[in-house]
Amino acid sequence: MSTPLKVAVTGAAGQIGYSLLFRLASGALGDRPIELRLLEITPALKALEGVVMELDDCAFPNLTAVEIGDDAEKIFDGVNLALLVGARPRGPGMERGDLLSANGAIFTAQGKALNAAAADDVRIGVTGNPANTNALIAMTNAPDIPDERFSALTRLDHNRAISQLAAKTGASVNDIKKMTIWGNHSATQYPDVFHAEIGGKNAAEVVGDQAWIENDFIPTVAKRGAAIIDARGASSAASAASATCDAARDWLNGSAEGDWVSMAVRSDGSYGVPEGLISSFPVTTKDGNWEIVQGLEIDEFSRARIDASTAELAEERTAVTELGLI
Numbered sequence: 212m213s214t215p216l217k218v219a220v221t222g223a224a225g226q227i228g229y230s231l232l233f234r235l236a237s238g239a240l241g242d243r244p245i246e247l248r249l250l251e252i253t254p255a256l257k258a259l260e261g262v263v264m265e266l267d268d269c270a271f272p273n274l275t276a277v278e279i280g281d282d283a284e285k286i287f288d289g290v291n292l293a294l295l296v297g298a299r300p301r302g303p304g305m306e307r308g309d310l311l312s313a314n315g316a317i318f319t320a321q322g323k324a325l326n327a328a329a330a331d332d333v334r335i336g337v338t339g340n341p342a343n344t345n346a347l348i349a350m351t352n353a354p355d356i357p358d359e360r361f362s363a364l365t366r367l368d369h370n371r372a373i374s375q376l377a378a379k380t381g382a383s384v385n386d387i388k389k390m391t392i393w394g395n396h397s398a399t400q401y402p403d404v405f406h407a408e409i410g411g412k413n414a415a416e417v418v419g420d421q422a423w424i425e426n427d428f429i430p431t432v433a434k435r436g437a438a439i440i441d442a443r444g445a446s447s448a449a450s451a452a453s454a455t456c457d458a459a460r461d462w463l464n465g466s467a468e469g470d471w472v473s474m475a476v477r478s479d480g481s482y483g484v485p486e487g488l489i490s491s492f493p494v495t496t497k498d499g500n501w502e503i504v505q506g507l508e509i510d511e512f513s514r515a516r517i518d519a520s521t522a523e524l525a526e527e528r529t530a531v532t533e534l535g536l537i
């Protein structure tokens with residue numbers, strides 16, 4: 212048996228965790244042995260013990276060990292992949308500054324703990340919101356880990372965009388390639404069909420309906436999270452877990468030939484996105500590394516939307532800088 216991949220999951224007793232852990236243990240990252248290392252806050256450890264009992268009861272052949280705890284440095288010891296899901300949700304009456312500082316406390320501490328304890332090859336994916344800025348905080352607090360090892364999740368938005376486009380055109384999701392989410396994982400995100408393809412043809416041309424793209428598709432994808440809360444009475448969990456697995460699998464194992472994925476990664480200034488922001492781009496991945504797809508033509512329509520979302524990210528960066536978190 213090869214050496215198990217050590218995967219840390221934070222917020223493991225939460226809604227997303229309840230779906231994510233079972234996907235990871237049953238082979239979402241490939242047919243390979245895996246060790247789970249699960250971090251929770253102290254009051255949630257008992258619930259987490261129950262989840263671990265259920266993991267045991269699945270008798271997953273590839274799950275070699277499960278460790279749980281509330282000490283980040285212990286849980287992150289030697290991890291090759293860290294999926295940072297646990298975060299502080301916005302409570303009633305909470306201002307954005309309060310939200311950023313509550314999460315700042317979590318992600319500064321976890322950045323430091325990863326810096327101290329993770330394996331040299333660690334990859335870190337942030338799902339907990341505000342995901343892009345949480346990733347920026349963790350990255351800045353982990354000076355010994357290369358910046359390109361941090362990413363924030365926009366794969367759920369990417370998958371939502373593919374699904375909406377498939378429903379509109381009657382195409383199979385398998386025929387839709389080169390979807391891109393630009394910017395922030397928030398309502399300002401820009402799902403871009405102008406570079407996407409359906410069965411090898413330009414997706415915007417296949418749709419042939421600019422009004423639908425502008426007034427229907429983009430807001431439906433950007434506000435899908437709120438629509439799920441309205442319908443389900445709880446935020447998306449299984450789909451978020453599935454996207455977290457998709458993103459990690461493609462990062463570690465490589466994106467498909469002739470396609471790309473959306474990941475929020477540190478901007479090198481490509482496409483006019485201010486350097487250093489964790490912003491979503493079209494990327495290809497190979498051997499655990501990513502590269503921003505270059506050379507796409509950005510028209511005025513796309514430019515305005517990319518700029519609006521990255522302006523929001525720049526504001527968040529200013530806010531967390533002023534709070535002394537980065």
Ligand code: NAX
Nearest residue numbers: 222224225226227250251252255297298339340364367451
């Ligand atoms: P839950 O509230 O069900 O679970 C969060 C868990 O994190 C709780 O069990 C809590 O005890 C734990 N936690 C809090 N602080 C922690 C800390 N310092 N260390 C370890 N664990 C900690 O939320 P859930 O529905 O699972 O969502 C988790 C996060 O994902 C939220 O921030 C949510 O907003 C975010 N989402 C991100 C998405 C994305 O596409 N990027 C989509 C889905 C989801 O909204």
